[in-house]
Amino acid sequence: MATAIYWESKSESTAGQIAVGQTILNRTQHPRFPGSVCGVVKEGRHVKGLPVKDRCQFSFYCDGRSDVPREPKAYEKALRLSEWLLLTKDWIPDLTDGALYYHASWMEIWPKWSQEKRRLLQIDSHVFYQ
DSSP states (O other): HHHHHHHHHTTOOOHHHHHHHHHHHHHHTTTTTTTTTHHHTTEEEEEEEEEEEEESSSGGSSSHHHHHSSSSSHHHHHHHHHHHHHHHHHTOOOOSOOOEEEEETTOOSOOHHHHHHOOOOOETTTTEEO
């Protein structure tokens, strides 16, 4: 989860990073998605055990670039937030109100699926949907 929070939202506020993590956790509880954090983050098409470029749920995971964090302080924050989210997931309020999807609002072309989902809120540059 820390790597996903880092790559998906390292430039966002703490609330934005928490919202990304909570969306991952929401997916683990939904029958349509894998039941583990790693399963959710790595969901997508794979060939011979490797993700197919641009064919997965989280863009950082299958963009063909290294997933090794390059900013130690930002990654440390993502690690701390991940630990906190996993420890508090059963009692902390969900900032996203149950979001299962999100995308960056700065994208020039919004995903086709965004027209079919119910928009819940926007935190920083991410728009969250159910």
